[in-house]
Amino acid sequence: MKALFIRWTLTFAAIGVAVVWAFFPQIRGVAADWYSGNTGMPTLLDSELSNVREIKFLGRDQIITNVTVSDLRVVAAAQGSATVGLTLASSEPTALYPSLRIYLQANHQTVRTVVIGPGDYEHQATLVSEPVRVSIRLQPGETGFTASAFYGAGGA
Structure with a gap:
């Protein structure tokens, strides 16, 4: 047993x-x-x-995080241009700033998208929560906008 x-x-x-x-x-x-x-x-x-073509290892100060865009507003408007203000907020402090997509609207429809790289707007050394201002050249009929932040092609 x-x-x-x-x-x-x-x-x-x-x-x-x-x-x-x-x-x-x-x-x-x-x-x-x-x-x-x-x-x-x-x-x-x-x-x-199978679609991964490159892996890039970053230092601790270059963490790619979730970035949100909020507080969209027109700071100043002139004939044919506008200065847009927005707030970028990161889920963790990072030295990598995202590119911005500004979706310009006319008659409540998106008619044009402007991509602004991190080198094309002023920012601090580390992103946590930061107000950002961007100047945009307007075309006739554009009256509204939305924005998003992204990393990737054309990004940091």
């Missing part, structure tokens, strides 16, 4: 080791998410990995 108990215990232990060995990457990923508290964060799928 004791030999039968030992045999079954060793069998289940061997099956457990085999399962852990076979599914180690998945177990490690789930354990890392559980431990770090990052559950529900977006991850790359295997189908998306």
